[in-house]
Amino acid sequence: MAAHDDATTLDRFVVVPASYVYLLREGASGTEVLLQQRGDVPYMASHWAAGAAGHVERGEDAFAAARRELREELDVSADLHFEFTMQRTLHAEAIDERVDFFFTARSWEGEPRIVEGSKCAGLGWFPLDALPAPMVPHEAHALAHLGSGLGYLTFGF
Numbered sequence: 001m002a003a004h005d006d007a008t009t010l011d012r013f014v015v016v017p018a019s020y021v022y023l024l025r026e027g028a029s030g031t032e033v034l035l036q037q038r039g040d041v042p043y044m045a046s047h048w049a050a051g052a053a054g055h056v057e058r059g060e061d062a063f064a065a066a067r068r069e070l071r072e073e074l075d076v077s078a079d080l081h082f083e084f085t086m087q088r089t090l091h092a093e094a095i096d097e098r099v100d101f102f103f104t105a106r107s108w109e110g111e112p113r114i115v116e117g118s119k120c121a122g123l124g125w126f127p128l129d130a131l132p133a134p135m136v137p138h139e140a141h142a143l144a145h146l147g148s149g150l151g152y153l154t155f156g157f
Helices: 003-011 062-074 137-144
Strands: 016-027 030-038 048-050 052-055 081-089 097-105 120-127 151-155
Touching (some): 016 048, 048 052, 048 137, 097 137
Parallel strands (some): 016 097, 081 151
Antiparallel strands (some): 016 052, 030 120, 081 097
């Protein structure tokens, strides 16, 4: 590799992958989603977010990460439906280049419960058309596109 190639490689960002799972059910006023209120955590404390989500670990694919996060955060297992991938950035933070994989499940085994009490302040079911505030912004964008069939979304560009 030439010296020029080394410099170019150092300027490239590293993509951080994560998987998100939204449990969905039919409620009295339509489809509801299970959300968690983030606890005292560094990113978006007290904001509402996916019931289960987290980084894809080395050697793990996005589906495996989603299944692991469901077990670790809600103590359930489910057949997952892939919704879309989101590429996102935050211009103010050059390191924040992400690729997020979003999944839904309409049936699961077990009763969703808070497993990581230090990271989760609460769980709640909310109509998709009446989400709580404050929401993690890119997740509100994702929830607005569930079932769209788009396959690919962007956020922050």
